Amino acid sequence: MEKLVTSNLKLGIIAGGQLGKMLIQEAGKWNIITYVLDNDENCPARSIASHYIKGDNLSFESVYEFGKMVDVLTFEIENVNIEALKRLKAEGVRILPDPDILELIQDKGLQKQFYESHGIPTSPFKLYDSESSIKEDIEKGQLNYPLVQKLRKGGYDGRGVAVLNNSDDFPKLLPGASLIEEKVEIAKEISVIVARNKSGEVKCYPVVEMLFDPAANLVDKLICPSSISVEQSEKAITFAGRIIELLDMEGLLAVEFFIDTKGEVIVNEMAPRTHNSGHHTIESIITSQFEQHLRSILNLPLGSTNPKLPSVMINILGAEGFEGPVIYEGLTESMAIEGVKIHLYGKKITKPYRKMGHVTVLSSTLESALNKAEKVKQLIKVKS
Structure with missing residues (x-):
């Protein structure tokens, strides 16, 4: 097991959106020095990163020069210049997850071929x-x-x-x-987040159920625990664990599934990073997905994925018809509801359906959490 040297470990994160920001918040607890690469000088992660580097994640030069500044390099987005990552890897920079895995996942066609070749059910x-x-x-x-x-x-x-x-x-x-x-006749959409470190330790989070906003085509509500059967849950967790093992991957992997109208569990796609479907873990699971990502890429013991309380997460999206400097409505009223945890990403400009934050609602029962989440959804509006 490698030692965590907090006095001088330099962690580089490619892209500084909300995922990068929340990862840095966890890294700060261990006094890790953080570097973030992003073209947007107002990106959410800039305000808390130890060092901000302006640069394009698709530029060979930007990614290559950034990678040489750090000890460990990771990313919060799939769209990264692969050739730069491969050059850095050849020169000894630790990049996790591995560039070869990222290259496969960047291409949805290669993803589908991977599932097919390994007998993993997909459409x-x-x-x-x-x-x-x-x-x-x-x-x-x-x-x-x-x-x-x-x-x-x-x-x-x-x-x-x-x-x-x-x-x-x-x-x-x-x-x-x-x-x-x-087109799959979908009964439910679910997600499983799984982590694996260099030592081969694997931990899966409980299955979450995703309800989508049809207009935005984004997650409207995330429910944990899900309402699927024990058998379906076990299948999804088994497939997620098998995929990360087949990839020989170090890091965090989010695997999204369909459950069709016949009850079959089918892999849709995967992402080699922290994920929107894991935001509830910050409050509702013993180890958040962001801490787990750090544990996995630093080859530390993986944390417990046991739940604390039932939870519902809702995305805070920019309201339709509004674009400009952000104004939030309903935050105070929402905070008055017991179990409501609000996360604002710090984006200065709102746009229709832009992810501006999220809310996790914890309660003793899932029914209570759902009722509270619906109240919050009606209260919070993002306008300009």
Whole structure:
């Protein structure tokens, strides 16, 4: 087991959004020196990082020069210049999770092939180089509606995805290399976060259930514990653990699943980092996902993933029709409700559906937490 040297350990984080900020908040408890790379001088993490470096996460030069400043390099976003990471790795910089794993996960087509080759259940798919070839197969009857198109690279938070239910949706096709998969008849969407360190220790968090805002295509509520069966929960946890072992990965992995209308558990996609579906862990689980990520990449003993109380998390999103300097409504009233924990990310400008923060509601029962969360959702508004 490696020693944690808090007096001089330099941790680099590529991208300084809310995930980077919350990771730095945990690193600060251990007196770790933190560096953050981000092009946005007003990024949330800048205000608390030990050192802010202005630079583009897709620029070879920015990523390479940044990596040489630190002892351990990690990231809060998948869109990172892989060639720079590989050069740094070859020169001895510790990058966790490994660049080869990030390269696979960056490409949703390679992800699907990985699941297929290892017998991990996922929806049937085909890979395409362009939208024109997709149109040809639709016209030939080789693809049948409804179907889902996902760009192989660059998509996040619902972007880079097109759902085509019939021929009227034909204009929704996105340009670029993509995959087409059968539209799953979804009963529930769930997520499992799993961590693994260099010693091979693996810990999975309890399954969470995700309810989505159809307009924003973002998580509206996150529920823990989930309402799925014990068998379904065990399957999801087993698959998540198997995936991180197959990847031989050090770090935190979020695996999102569909449960279809037949009750089958199907892998949707994964992210090699802390994740929106784990924000509740800050208050509701003994070890938060951010602390666990640090433990895993520093090869420290992994922390307990046992829950404290039932919880519901809601995202605080920018209200539709508002863009500009942020104004929050309803925070005081929400804080008067027992068990409400508010996290504001520090973004100066609001936009429709932009993630501005989150709220975790803890209660003795899940029903009580859900009722309180609904009150908070009605109270808090983000305007300009």
